[in-house]
Amino acid sequence: MTKFYVCTAIPYVNDKPHIGHAVLHLYADVLARYHRQLGDDVLFSAGTDEHGGKIAESAEKAGKKPQELVDEFSASFKQGLEKLGISNDRFIRTTDNGHEDRAAIIWKNLEKDIYKNTYSGMYCVGCEEFKTSAYVKDTNGECPLHKRVYEKIEEENYFFRLSKYNDQIKKAIESDEFTIMPVSRKSEILGLLKQGLEDISISRSAEKISWGIPVPGDATQVMYVWFEALMNYITVLGYPEHADFKQYWPADVQVIGKDILRFHAAIWPGMLLALGIPLPKTLYVHGFVSSNGQKMSKTLGNVVDPLEVVDKYGLDAFRYFFLRHGPSSEDVDFTWEKFESAYNSELANELGNAVQRVAVMVKTYQDGVIGNTPESKHDEGAYNQAMADFRFDKALEVVWEQIHGLNQFIDEEKPWVIAKSDDKDHLREVLATCVSNLLEIAELLIPFLPDTAAKIQAVFKDGIVRPFEGTLFPRLLVSHTDKH
RNA sequence: GGCGGCGUAGCUCAGUUGGUUAGAGCGCAGGACUCAUAAGCCUGAGGUCACAAGUUCAAUUCUUGUCGCCGCUACCA
Numbered sequence: 001m002t003k004f005y006v007c008t009a010i011p012y013v014n015d016k017p018h019i020g021h022a023v024l025h026l027y028a029d030v031l032a033r034y035h036r037q038l039g040d041d042v043l044f045s046a047g048t049d050e051h052g053g054k055i056a057e058s059a060e061k062a063g064k065k066p067q068e069l070v071d072e073f074s075a076s077f078k079q080g081l082e083k084l085g086i087s088n089d090r091f092i093r094t095t096d097n098g099h100e101d102r103a104a105i106i107w108k109n110l111e112k113d114i115y116k117n118t119y120s121g122m123y124c125v126g127c128e129e130f131k132t133s134a135y136v137k138d139t140n141g142e143c144p145l146h147k148r149v150y151e152k153i154e155e156e157n158y159f160f161r162l163s164k165y166n167d168q169i170k171k172a173i174e175s176d177e178f179t180i181m182p183v184s185r186k187s188e189i190l191g192l193l194k195q196g197l198e199d200i201s202i203s204r205s206a207e208k209i210s211w212g213i214p215v216p217g218d219a220t221q222v223m224y225v226w227f228e229a230l231m232n233y234i235t236v237l238g239y240p241e242h243a244d245f246k247q248y249w250p251a252d253v254q255v256i257g258k259d260i261l262r263f264h265a266a267i268w269p270g271m272l273l274a275l276g277i278p279l280p281k282t283l284y285v286h287g288f289v290s291s292n293g294q295k296m297s298k299t300l301g302n303v304v305d306p307l308e309v310v311d312k313y314g315l316d317a318f319r320y321f322f323l324r325h326g327p328s329s330e331d332v333d334f335t336w337e338k339f340e341s342a343y344n345s346e347l348a349n350e351l352g353n354a355v356q357r358v359a360v361m362v363k364t365y366q367d368g369v370i371g372n373t374p375e376s377k378h379d380e381g382a383y384n385q386a387m388a389d390f391r392f393d394k395a396l397e398v399v400w401e402q403i404h405g406l407n408q409f410i411d412e413e414k415p416w417v418i419a420k421s422d423d424k425d426h427l428r429e430v431l432a433t434c435v436s437n438l439l440e441i442a443e444l445l446i447p448f449l450p451d452t453a454a455k456i457q458a459v460f461k462d463g464i465v466r467p468f469e470g471t472l473f474p475r476l477l478v479s480h481t482d483k484h
Numbered sequence: 485g486g487c488g489g490c491g492u493a494g495c496u497c498a499g500u501u502g503g504u505u506a507g508a509g510c511g512c513a514g515g516a517c518u519c520a521u522a523a524g525c526c527u528g529a530g531g532u533c534a535c536a537a538g539u540u541c542a543a544u545u546c547u548u549g550u551c552g553c554c555g556c557u558a559c560c561a
Contacts, residue, residue, distance in 0.1 A: 184489070184555080187487090187488060188487095188488075188489095188556055189556090192556070195557070258555090325496090330554085333496090338496095341511095348521060348523075352523090353520055354520085354523095355520095356519095356520050357520035357521090357523085360519065361519050361520080364519075397509090404524095407525070408525065408526095410519075410525085411517080411519095411524065411525040412525085414519085416517095416518070472521085475523080
């Protein structure tokens with residue numbers, strides 16, 4: 001049995017989950033479901049990143065202990081995943097004992113490439129990152145992402161000899177031994193590697209940032225949160241000794257957002273090389289979700305809550321929109337107008353209505369009896385290729401072509417005309433063909449719209465049409481007005 | 485400043501290893517039908533393929549330049 005290990009970046013939990021997190025997990029979920037359907041031994045891991053100064057700060061503001069704060073936020077992330085139908089097998093928290101213990105082991109195993117040095121620089125607590133002097137100057141001394149002034153920090157830190165692995169990483173990426181998708185991201189990181197990676201600071205003074213995993217053997221330092229968070233992809237498998245690690249590593253796909261490419265395509269592979277374990281096979285990098293072409297932000301007031309969409313239109317409609325209209329471009333643009341248009345024309349009119357018209361005809365003309373369904377097998381090459389390329393939009397396009405084909409078939413055959421003749425056999429044959437088409441479509445939809453696929457199967461499965469309550473994707477009558 | 489990408493029908497995009505009529509979806513218009521969630525099906529609409537120059541028998545597709553947009557990165561000779 002082929003194994004398939006997919007893991008998502010673990011969100012930093014100093015705020016509630018947003019639509020970007022939803023999309024991240026959605027893509028990984030589709031891969032997981034697709035590979036389960038193929039019969040692979042799938043492990044899908046997600047989780048939350050919970051240490052660092054920013055969380056300590058948020059906790060203080062909220063008058064809570066860091067642990068309380070991350071317990072709350074982590075729980076809301078976990079709950080969010082459930083509501084989005086994310087089928088992750090594991091949920092790791094970087095405050096789990098298992099992760100903390102194993103992070104210490106990893107640190108020890110990396111020690112040949114760790115050294116102490118004095119670091120001095122401008123630091124943004126928001127980014128948890130030191131900034132170059134040029135960048136500081138460019139941004140007028142204030143982080144544009146977090147709207148906060150940089151702090152000058154000078155301290156002794158541990159450093160990781162990342163520069164040592166520059167060429168190995170580059171080679172692995174160039175040769176696609178470590179594949180980065182889409183290709184534009186591959187060239188982006190190769191550009192960076194061409195300039196050469198510098199060693200990175202991987203610890204912080206425990207005095208300043210106490211909310212972190214202690215550096216083994218040095219109580220004055222805690223691990224830099226990013227350095228330690230990256231380890232989750234193997235600590236969740238029980239690195240180094242657990243059977244799961246041997247079974248599932250290397251990851252077949254790691255799914256991340258474009259903002260953290262550098263950590264996953266440079267630092268993380270450097271760590272793995274230093275540990276002497278294989279690199280992930282593929283890194284899939286997705287874009288952001290914009291709204292009307294603009295970045296979603298609280299100040300603009302255009303933030304869309306994924307759960308609001310799910311509550312209003314249903315889970316599968318949410319999944320559909322981002323899978324069909326997402327991965328084709330750098331960023332997916334969400335507007336209620338676009339969403340509703342896709343919902344009505346593609347889900348309600350084309351798919352939902354096709355299911356309805358077939359079900360009703362079988363019921364009306366044949367008392368619900370379908371009879372023997374012929375084998376329906378379209379060429380799924382394009383679909384599978386699209387899945388291999390992470391082009392979920394293209395895969396769905398293939399499915400929708402098939403839906404269109406079914407609607408065409410119905411219009412050409414005109415079962416309602418046949419029904420008026422005496423040719424019962426022909427009618428039965430035509431309708432059975434429609435049903436087998438729908439069952440095949442349902443099969444293809446399983447990774448994308450699991451509930452819808454199950455509903456379609458439930459209606460047509462056993463040779464008779466089972467009544468189903470309600471409507472698959474009821475048409476929306478009222479149009480939502482987008483606020484600007 | 486460096487590296488990379490983009491600019492194609494009203495909108496979102498695909499495509500051309502250079503060559504008679506440049507494609508899809510949405511939107512729009514028209515048509516035939518009625519099983520269905522007033523859904524579905526069919527047809528059509530004709531865009532200087534950013535601009536300029538160059539290479540070529542021939543460029544939207546190659547080269548260079550200009551303008552505009554975006555991503556990464558940096559201040560180095």
